[in-house]
């Protein structure tokens with residue numbers, strides 16, 4: 001099987017398993033796990049923040065800014081089809097009691113769009129906007145990368161308005177690799193930022209949130225409240241440290257493989273795909289008139305041992321990662337092009 005459903009399907013490499021086996025550990029809730037401490041310090045430095053906190057999932061990471069900066073009833077501005085709105089089973093509403101306002105067109109937005117949608121804190125009727133959230137890369141719209149200048153403008157506009165800012169950077173290192181940007185420069189405009197270890201970095205679990213020492217100290221409580229305070233979690237942190245050492249430079253390979261897949265698909269008659277936006281490891285394509293629907297394409301591909309995901313009735317996503325080679329992607333491209341053909 002060539003599994004392109006997500007970059008979360010990777011299994012730890014032999015070298016990562018060795019790093020896990022060797023990890024020094026302690027009880028992290030007493031602040032005694034040296035591997036967790038090392039990972040947190042390393043990510044804080046990577047993102048240019050004062051401190052960082054290891055959490056089990058990106059979904060939990062995304063609850064932290066909502067608990068830190070918002071009160072129930074507040075409004076949070078996000079791009080279209082953000083993970084926080086679409087992929088967290090309503091967590092934000094259930095846990096923080098916030099509502100979302102989506103702005104922009106393709107998952108990204110401008111500072112002007114943020115400002116136009118932002119509500120003041122003291123309006124008689126409107127829910128106050130207390131947080132703006134940016135997703136880079138943007139997952140559902142096809143791994144889109146934000147322009148660094150726009151990140152800076154949105155961050156600056158938020159600060160000016162007294163609105164907190166959060167960067168959901170589950171794939172921020174993909175964004176940095178695609179544009180040869182420094183992750184710390186991308187994170188700089190934001191109060192809080194998260195990265196995932198379990199996506200392109202190939203770890204079995206974990207995300208890290210980074211921000212000021214004060215915010216991270218406050219986040220420790222919310223991690224506990226949400227059930228995410230672990231004990232000898234150094235076994236997981238060790239995988240993260242290994243990945244930051246060995247799996248960052250290779251993200252460019254995933255991007256090249258996605259490009260190969262995307263170029264083949266863009267040339268297929270029934271497929272709509274904007275190659276200009278394809279800069280990272282996520283290929284989202286639409287099935288035009290005459291092409292079969294997404295469920296049929298997924299089934300046809302599965303019969304040829306290629307796994308992809310239906311993202312809508314006529315939308316399919318394929319994601320490249322550590323566990324698929326260039327040859328795997330060549331094969332997958334052939335299979336997917338055939339699967340999208342009319343009446344195949």
Ligand SMILES: *Cc1c(COP(=O)(O)O)cnc(C)c1O
Nearest residue numbers: 057058059060083135139168170
């Ligand atoms: C995957 C992802 C997350 C978090 O996902 P988990 O599966 O909970 O780790 C958050 N944001 C984005 C943009 C993601 O792609």
